[in-house]
Amino acid sequence: MSTESLRIVWIYPDLLSTYGDRGNALILARRAQLRGMPVEVLEVRSDQRLPATADIYLIGGGEDGPQALGAQRLIADGGLHRAVAQGSVVFGVCAGYQLLGTSFYAKGAQYAGLELLDIASDRGPTRAVGELAGEVDARLGIPYLTGFENHGGRTHLGPGVSPLARVTAGIGNDGMTEGAWRGKLLGTYSHGPALARNPALADLLLRWATGAHQLPALDDTWAERLRSERRAAVAAARA
C-alpha cells in the first residue's frame, strides 16, 4: 500500500454514478475495515485534480455526455496514468470500463479513451439490458461472475488484454466474452454495485492493492444466498 491506510478513489461521482456505483467504494471499504485495515475513501469530482497516489481507483457508469466529458477530463488530468504506472489498481464499470480503452462511442461520435486497456468499443445492434453471468478467467481464481448489465456498447478486445469471463447469460462485450483485465486493471459491464454480488472480485482487488496472497475469510452468507438466487433465476429464465 502507498500509505499507512488503504486509499480508495472514486473517480468523478458527479459524472459517472448512474446507478448505485457508490456501492463498490462502500463494499471495498467495508471488507478492508472488517480485516482491520484503515481505509480512506476519496470522492474526486470532475472539477478536482485526481491524486496519483491512491491504491484503488473506481470509475462507474454514466450517460453518453458525462462519459465523453469524463474521458476528456481524465486524459487532460493525467493522474490516472501516473497512478497506473506506479502499480495502482483500477476497476472500471460499464461507461467507466469503456473509457479505459482506446476509443468508445457516445452521442453518435467516436471519442478517444485513456488507452490503459487494449479494448475498443462501438455500438451494438441492440441495447443489452438484463442479468449478466459468466465463468471467470481461471487465472484470477474467483468463482462465476453475476451482475446486471444495461448498455448499448459492444467491446472488442485486443491482444493486450484477457477477457474477464466467458458469458453464460447476457451480452457483456459481445455475447461471447465479458469484461477485460491486464495486470491490476479490470473492467466489466456488470454495472452499478458489481462487487455486491461478487465479493471474491472485491477481495481480488483488495489483494492486488495490498499485495496479500490471502485475506481472512468474511461471513458472506447473504452475498452467497444472493448469488445462488440470481444463478437460479438466470437458469429458470433460460429453461
Add this chain to the structure above:
Amino acid sequence: MPLRAKVASSVSRTAAALSRAAGRGDGSVIGGWIGLKIDPDLLAHLSAGRAIALVSGTNGKTTTTRLTTAAVGVLGRVATNSFGANMPTGHTSALAKAGSTPYAVLEVDEHYLAQVLEATEPHVVALLNLSRDQLDRAKEVAMMAQLWRAALVRHPDVRVVANADDPMVVWAATPPADPAQGHIPPKVTWFSAGQRWHDDSWVCPECGATIQRSGEQWWCTGCPLRRPEPQWTVEDDGVLDPTGAWHKIQLQLPGKVNLGNAATALAVAAEFGVRPVDAVSRLGSVTSVAGRYAQVDRDGRNIRLLLAKNPASWLEAFDMADEAPTLLSINARDPDGLDTSWLFDVDFAPLRGRQVLITGDRAYDLAVRLDVNGVPFQHVRSFDEAVRSVPPGRLEVIANYTAFQDIRAELDRVN
C-alpha cells in the same frame, strides 16, 4: 362529443365497471384501453370543455394530484385518476367515469407528458421533480428533462407550476424563446418544496458545467441557469403564498415532503382562481392515497404503509417514518424495474437503532446492502411473520411498488 366518442366513452365505463365487478382490478386501465381502441381521440374529446391540470414528476405525483383535486374542489366537481393509473388509458377511464365535470386534475407518468399535453390541452401543468427511477427501462434524467422541454415549447399557452429546487425541472420549464419559430417561453410559477436528493443534478443540463449548491440556493458555474425565486414556499408548518400571506397546513399525511406537495397543490389551484385560504382546510381531509400512508390495526400492531420506489423517495420515507420497528420489502418485477442497483444509492443509516425486518422477492439484495451499511436486520418470509416478530405498537412498512401492492392485498386492499 361526436357519436363515436360517445359510444367509446360508454363502452369504456361499462368495461371498467365489469372489471371491478369481476374483481379483476379497480378498472382504471381496462376501460380506457377499450375506449381508446374504439376512438383513438377519445381522451381529447373527453378533455374538451374541462379546465385541466396535469401533475407530473418522478415522485409525489399521486399524492400531489390528490391534494390538488381537494383544493380545486372548492370551485366545483373535479375528475381525477385517483388510483395512480397515470397513462392515457387511465386518464381516459377517469374522465369517462366522472362524466361531465368543469375541472380535472390528472396525474401523468413523466414519459407520457408530451402526449397528454397534446391530447388534453390543459390550463396548467405542474412539474414536481426528476430523479433516477428504474433506469433499466426508463429514460435517463437528462433525456427526460429534454423531452419535457421540447413538449412545453409546443404549448406556449399552458401555465407551468414548477419546482425551483430541482435544476432539471427548472431547465425543462424554461425553454429558450425563439420568436422566429413562434416559440414563446411558458409562464412559470415557481414553488419551493425542498429536495433531499441532489445526486442527479450535479451537471448542468444546459452547458455541462458543475452545479454548485449552498443552502437552498443552486447555480451553474458555467452559464446563467440558477434557482429562480419561488413564489410559493414552505415555512415551518405552513405555506407562504405569493402575496406573503402564511397559511397553516394541517395534513393527515406525514413528512416534510407532503408539506411541499401541499404548497404545490395550492399553487396549482391558484391558477384556477382558488384562494389558498379557501383550500387549506380541504387539504386536511386527505388521509391516505391509494394505500400510501394508510394505517391498519392488526393483532395489536398499528401498521403504516409507506411507498418508496427510488432513492429520492426512500430518503423521504425515512424522514416520515417514526422511530419504530420497520419492515422493508423489495421486489424487482416489471413495474418496479428489474435492476436493484439503486439500493446502493440509498443510505439506510437512519434505520440504525430500530428493529429492521426485511422481506420481498429481492430481500437478499437488500440484505447485502444493509450488511454493508452496518444496519442489523432480520429476514422474514411473509408479512404475517413480520407482524408476529414485532412488539405491539407501530410497525412502519416501507416497500417498493409491487411489494407495496402485495402487502396492501394482505390488508384487504386498504386505501
